[in-house]
Amino acid sequence: MKWDIKNIKNWKYNQHLEGALIPEAGNAEYYKTGGWRTERPVIDKEKCTNCLFCWIFCPDTSVIVEDAKIKEFDYDHCKGCGVCAVECPKSAISMIDENEFKKQENT
Amino acid sequence: MAKTVALTGNAACAQAMRQINPDVVAAYPITPQTTIVEEFATFVANGKVNTEFINVESEHSAMSACVGASAAGARVMTTTSSQGLALMWEILYIASSLRLPIVMHNVNRTLSGPINIHCDHSDSMGARDAGWIQLFCENAQEAYDTTIQAIRIAENKNVHLPVMILYDGFIISHAITRLELLEDEDVKKFVGDYKPEKYLLDIENPVAVGSFDGLHGFYFEHKKVQNEVIERSKDVIVKVGNEYGKLSGRSYGLFEEYKLDDAEVGIVVLGSTAGTAKLVVDQMRDNNKKVGLLKLRSFRPFPAKELFDSLKKLKALAVLDRSSSTGSFGGPLFGEIRSAFYDGKNSPKIIGYIYGLGGRDVSLNDIEKVCNDLSDIVKTGKIKKEIDYLGVRE
Incomplete structure (x- = not known):
């Protein structure tokens, strides 16, 4: 990020840019929305045919594709809406309870 | 040209x-x-x-x-x-x-x-x-x-x-x-x-x-x-x-003062009613009544201090609102003008009129009535009605 906002919470009223402008574009990625998620998509790569339906349907561009193949989900931004799991023609994506996942991860 | x-x-x-x-x-x-x-x-x-x-x-x-x-x-x-x-x-x-x-x-x-x-x-x-x-x-x-x-x-x-x-x-x-x-x-x-x-x-x-x-x-x-x-x-x-x-050749400011310099009583208006009111002020002046007018141009920003300075010498002031802020104490212009005078010493008595709603015509007689009400306030020192209507069928 070009714009230094480390201390923005302490900025005085007249330190902000006019009209609440942000002096750069395409910065929504810095705002992590993954914390909203209650269920996370998990892909079974055995079943996946890389049709990329999930990539097309994902409203948050959280399906990462490399060389025309599904690489992974971007869990920093995936809100867990589940559209990918519904649209997957091979049922290769399942939605896993986030708490269950974390418990499993810890053990 | x-x-x-x-x-x-x-x-x-x-x-x-x-x-x-x-x-x-x-x-x-x-x-x-x-x-x-x-x-x-x-x-x-x-x-x-x-x-x-x-x-x-x-x-x-x-x-x-x-x-x-x-x-x-x-x-x-x-x-x-x-x-x-x-x-x-x-x-x-x-x-x-x-x-x-x-x-x-x-x-x-x-x-x-x-x-x-x-x-x-x-x-x-x-x-x-x-x-x-x-x-x-x-x-x-x-x-x-x-x-x-x-x-x-x-x-x-x-x-x-x-x-x-x-x-x-x-x-x-x-x-x-x-x-x-x-x-x-x-x-x-x-x-x-x-x-x-x-x-x-x-x-x-x-x-x-x-x-x-x-x-x-x-x-x-x-x-x-x-x-x-x-x-x-x-x-x-x-x-x-x-x-x-x-x-x-036409300068503009936050408001226009019309015959306010030596006025005892004054009227504040917005918009076209200022034209009608100027005519009444002229007629009043012909009869040696010291009436003046302030036509507010800039409602936002509201020039509270400037209005106070312009109107503070008056003994009585009428604020004409061509809108009704239903449920409030008088019209919006009245409320803000009166607030601008709160800290003033020897402030004029200030009354408000709601007029001209839904296109109701405002006549010379209406403005004359306002001037006469203001004269009465100066004479008696008493306000009969703080908020009144002009031209409503009562």
């Missing part, structure tokens, strides 16, 4: 828009503003302007398109009235908070209901907290002149706020009067080129506009800035008004 013409207020404002030649106009027709849009659309069709004219399906879309175009870096104008302004409501606040210098005519018409197309100020009074500069005009000449000045005020680097030009529906918008138009070249030079500093179409320096502010919460800080900026715009309104005076 200025040209003397006979035009309606709307036609005069359409001429001002032609001379300004804005980059984008997005507007939707509504009575009594329709003829501005009609006439301006003809200028577009005939190639008299280079404006991109956007036909929209509603005023909500009109103001939204204006916000988008202005954020993109265009000089933008629009016009509306009444229900149209009401439909723009939420976007009015977006325009001012994004600090976009959009210039809009609102031809004052009452807000329904009962459904009524005639003049009062309830439409723009409802938008008084929207963060726009609001300038009221007495006649077609003032509406034309203010349109040209509004561009300079809005785009001034110390301001960057949208401006609403207000004039009375039908009374000014549709009556043909004599007025002077400036030469096209003079207007072009006066308004100059619009050079926005940061805008969406500047691809070398990309910006994000209208971002969500809710989680960190800087809304409060931005509102304080808006308050300071609109307060500062008072100087710019006066400066531009004086500069326009040098060009046209």
